[in-house]
Structure formats: structure tokens, C-alpha cells
Amino acid sequence: GIGCLWAILEEALITILGIHPHYQRLGLGQLLLYSLMRSAWDRGLERATLEVAASNTSALSLYHKFGFQDVGRRRGYYQQTGEDALILWRGHLHDPEFEQTLSQWHRQAIARLSGYEVRWEKLESVIGN
Template sequence: MNPNILVRPMTTADVDGVMAVEKDSFATPWSRSAFEEELAQNRLARYLVAEENGQVVGYAGMWLVINEAHVTNVAVSGSRRGAGIGRLLMETLMGLARENGMGSMTLEVRVSNAVARHLYETLGFAETGIRKNYYSETKEDALILWREKL
């Protein structure tokens, strides 16, 4: 892991960098306003950025719902994938969820995303279901993963 990676809470000042990562990572990216609304208005939301030398190279987010953390998104800039940044973001999210009293965590992942699936498996997540045609642009299925004990 690069010691120059800093994981910290996302602010509205980070949205430009987050949008660059988002567009690099997803065929149907979230809009700028979606991130701005999450940061400003969603009391259940927690978002983090991974910063390297002052540049956003990844981000992750979750919603804290009753006693469960629901991961909304995790993305790392294409040029920095494979450097452990996704793992660092997820481990930090999991710690933040624990600090906020969450007992478990869930997320959806594309069936075809073998790299992410492997990461989540190594972090203790297990497949519990499938959402058919979840991703609207490709009609790809999503696997539902849970980690029961944080």
C-alpha cells in the first residue's frame, strides 16, 4: 500500500475529483447533483475519498440504516486500480460503520466484476442473493453480498 494515500471524509470540494473517478469507472455514472445532495442532505450517508498527492483517486460511500450499513458505491481511478486503494476504502468504511453502531454491511456487485467480488470475499462478505437485470444499461445481474458481523 502506498503510504501517500490518505482516506478522509468527502466534502463538496472533492466532487470534481469524484466525478472524474466516477466517469472513469461506470458506464452510467452518478450525476454531480447526486453526490452534492448526498453530502448536503442525506443524514444517513457517509462518503470517503482516497487522496494521493492532493488528487482524488478513489471514493466509497454507504448509508447507515437502523443497524445495517448499505454500501452505495466504491470506485478507484483506472490508473490506480490494483494498488490496494479499494481495500483501504472498504476497510475504512467498515470501521466507520462499526463506530456508528452498525452490526452488518451489505452491497451489490456486478456478476461480471470478478476483481471486486474477490475483494469483498476476502473482507468476509458472502453471497446471499441476486438482483436480476439490476444494471439498467446492460441488464446485468447484481449479486447481493452481506457481511453479518462487522
């Protein structure tokens, strides 16, 4: 799988989160999203946003589980299909209960993956000051 976020001012823009089809529904998406949200929290970011295909019900379910809310729609966003993208936001990353929620998500993801060998690589690039 792959996940990426850009930290722009106090916002985390999640630019990609994807799992190879053979490995979907194992909890890897949850672990990647947890990692991105934890990174946003560690950096002191206040909110997170992302875009997702309107028909991607699995991804929408995961994002809603993580507290993202639908706030807009980009009509015809995906040029190949003409499909709309939904814009999702998750605010209040530094409310006191959010750190506890992060820990809960992490425990759930690890428990789900307990029977698998998972190799984790974190690549971090910082551009600018």
C-alpha cells in the same frame, strides 16, 4: 477513489466503492473498504450489505476477502447492460474478533500503499436525528 455508506438502523449499506482505472490494483480499494467497514463499526452497526455486478471479479474477490457472502441476485439490475447484480452481506460486525480483523486489514492496506503518497479526505453528512 470514492466510497460511501448509508447507516440505516443497524445496517451499513455500501452504496458505492470505486477506484479510477489508472489506480486500480494498488490497494486503494482495500483501504476504502476498510474505511467504510471501520466507520460502520464505529457507529455500532451490526452488518453491512452491498450490490456488485456479477462480472466484476476483482470487486467480488475484495469483498469476499472482507468476509462478505453472496446472498442473492438481482436479475437484469444494470439497465444499460442487462447484467445481474449480486447482493452481498457481512454480519457480526461487533463480534470481538472483528475489531482485530479491522486492524489487520488496515495494516495490510497501509503496507501495500507504503511507496505512494495518499491524500485522504473524509466527508461526513448526517441527515435526521
